[in-house]
Amino acid sequence: MSAIFLLFVSLFLNISTDSAVVIGTVTDNNQKPLAGVNVIVEGTKVKAQTDSSGKYSVAAKAKDILIFRYSGYKTEKRKVGTKKVIDVSLIPTIAVVVEEVEAEVVMDMQERATPRMMIRGVASPIPQNRESYNQIEENIFKNVLTAPLSTFSIDVDKAAYSNVRRMINNGQKVPEDAVKLEEMINYFNYEYEEPKGPHPFSIHTNLAHTPWNEETRLVKIALQGKHIPLEHVPASNLVFLLDVSGSMNAPNKLPLLKSAFKLLTGQLREQDKVAIVVYAGAAGLVLPATKGSDKTAIFEAIENLSAGGSTAGGAGIELAYKVAQENFIKGGNNRVILATDGDFNVGASSDRAMGDLIEEKRETGIFLTALGFGMGNYQDAKLETLAQKGNGNHAYIDTMQEAKRVLGTEFGGTIYTIAKDVKIQVEFNPQKVQAYRLIGYENRLLTDEDFNDDKKDAGELGSGHTVTALYEIIPVGVKSDYLKDIDNLKYTKKIINSAADELLTVKFRYQKPEGSESVLITKAVQDKAEAMDTDFKFASAVALFGMQLKNSEYTNNAPKDLVIALAEAGRGRDLEGYRAEFIRLVKTYSPYQEEAAE
Structure with missing residues (x-):
């Protein structure tokens, strides 16, 4: 023993x-x-x-x-x-x-080697670098007496931040039009209180002194979407629309796409179904509608994909919507998930043509998610247009970490919409505010009349999504170089009604995912500045860094150290490390990087 x-x-x-x-x-x-x-x-x-x-x-x-x-x-x-x-x-x-290989003597007018x-x-x-971005004209300060209303659509897209992060990490120059401030701010999750009433989202507002300009104030308007547990999400009818054209033949394109969609497939349930449509020189169905529990068949179809040919994007979208319609689930989540570098070059390829096509298809009740991959010919402008027109969202996936976030951690919010056509309209009190400037959302601005028009398309809010918007305001009595003189109006007399200590009133409109009539919510904000909480500090840090990347005239020459100080003070719990990653990114970036890339 x-x-x-x-x-x-x-x-x-x-x-x-x-x-x-x-x-x-x-x-x-x-x-x-x-x-x-x-x-x-x-x-x-x-x-x-x-x-x-x-x-x-x-x-x-x-x-x-x-x-x-x-x-x-x-x-x-x-x-x-x-x-x-x-x-x-x-x-x-x-x-x-x-x-550089041995030069070939070309007897042409230029007489030079390629x-x-x-x-x-x-x-x-x-x-050559063929990346494409919509031109952005930065919002300016507007006089409240002549423009008392500010109206815009919400934006939960996050593509701009992951794309900018990729460029900075690769030592590339960041094009100013690639920097969309609202998408950078909304990339991060904030700890806003969940809704308790009948509406699918809660509303939060704050007023504080602007960190980069002591003469102005910063207003935060935020939404917190209701979290719907995945087991309570209605059955999903998904069509993966995958680009397998020759331009996808790179390690950070098709191989990454395959891994990302396998990750998504791993979360599908028996009541869900998925079909796979691919497009290159032509479009084709490689997997008919299959139960989400039959993961082996879905994995095999994904693994067998290979890249080659031109890019028949229009034909692919047509076929994907046709398949989605054939398998439509009434009361369910019907969605096409497009994954591409955005390089459409056969068939309907212009932004307008593709947008018109998607607008027509969204009337069927099928939503669209657009996922961008790769670099060099990434067509951000086209994918942004498709997502906006298709009642969907847009993300850029540069690593498996980002794939896990978009198609794993935030899977419910990515595929399940809890409110559509969400619009915000802010009315400023001219007794309190001289001028205001919406930070970002330039591509989401609406006319004031659009707010009450239920036929006017706006942004969608997914399960658990947060939306944060910042306004920089110039209070009454403050002299500022940003204020521009406007002549007195000859035919119109402005009447200022007393609104006590109200700084502004913010109104929200939204529709239920299957509805067509909007619901109105109104909230007044008092003229009472408070100390910034953790989330407000971090959001302002991201906004300031984005403004610096854009060479904005409104940074007031604030140094990068202020961005870092705000971000570190606003880091909070940061369970997954995204805020810490942002701080490292800011420290890594240098304006000399821009010069070196010229």
């Missing part, structure tokens, strides 16, 4: 001393951290995932082998041995080596 006991103790000690926690950092071949890398102990179910800094920790034994797996990159293996720290650099699976690029041994011209 004593011998058996000693053997047991010996085995226990060996197991105990053999186990350890291995830590490390995973980067790409440019030494930039990779988030969402799977770190697996070979032959076991033990695994971990890298955070936004590329760091991981996993329990392993000396004899174990760690597998580092990330979509679009070559899988690496490392034996643990006696090492407690294992750092790994992953290499893209499609290595692009740019090299630089060539080698991709897997095949020479092709070096691609």
Whole structure:
């Protein structure tokens, strides 16, 4: 018995001393951290995932082998041995080596050689940057006496922030039109109180001193959508509309797309169904409507996708809506999920033509989500148009970490709408406010008459979504260089009605997802400035950084240090590290980066 006991103790000690926690950092071949890398102990179910800094920790034994797996990159293996720290650099699976080849003498008028690029041994011209963004004219301060109303559609899209983050991390110049302030602010989740009444969202307002300008005040208007548990979400009829054209043949495009949609598929239920339509030179149905529980069939269809051909986007959209209509679930969630770099070049390809097509299709009750992938020819303007016209949302996926956020953590909000055509109209009290400026939302502005027009399309609010809008105001009595003189009106006399201490009144209109008549909510905001809470500080930090990226005249020359101080003070609980990532991003960015990219 004593011998058996000693053997047991010996085995226990060996197991105990053999186990350890291995830590490390995973980067790409440019030494930039990779988030969402799977770190697996070979032959076991033990695994971990890298955070936004590329760091991981996993329990392993000396004899174990760690597998580092990330979509679009070559899988690496490392034996643990006696090492407690294992750092790994992953290499893209499609290595692009740019090299100048022997010049070809071209006898033309220019008499110059064309630089060539080698991709897997095949020479092709070096691609130009064809990324496209809608032009944005920054909102100015408006005089309350001549423009007392400000009207706009909500925007829950988050594509601009992840796209800007990608550019900064890659050392690229950030085009001013790529910086959409509202999408940067609304990328982050805020801890607003949930709705308790009959409406699908709660309303929150705050007034504070503007951090970057002591002469002005900052107003925050925020919505918190009701969280609907996934098990209570109606059955979904989804059509994956996937771009498999030649332009998608890159590690951060089709391979990342496949991994992202497998992640989405993992959350489907038996009552859900999904079909897959692909488009390249032509459009085709590769998977008919299939139960969400039949994940093997869906996974196989996704895995078998390959890229090649031109981009028949119009035909793909036509077919996707046709399939969605054939499998329509009354009272359910009917949606087309488009994934592409946005490079439509066959058939209906102009923004107007595609927008008209989507507007026609949305009358069927089928919503649209547009997901952008890749770089170099990412067509943000086109995808933004499609999402707006299709009663849907738009996101940009640059990493598996972002895919997990959009199609994993926030899956319910991405696919399930709780309120549509949500509009906001603010009336300012001229006894309190001289001028105001809406920060961002330039592409979402509406005419004042649109607010009461239920046929006028506006933004959609998903389950659990938050919306934050900021106004910078100039109080009465303050002299400011931003105020522009306006002549007195000859034929109209402005009558100012007393509104006591009200600074402004904000009105909201929304429709139920299957309704056509709007519901009106009104809320007055008192002229009482308060200290900024954590969320207000962070939102103002993001707004200021976005203004700096846009070279806005309204930053009042505030330094980057103010952005960092506000963000750190507003970091809060930050359970998933997105606010900490923002702080690192601001510290990383330098205006010299812009100059170097010229």
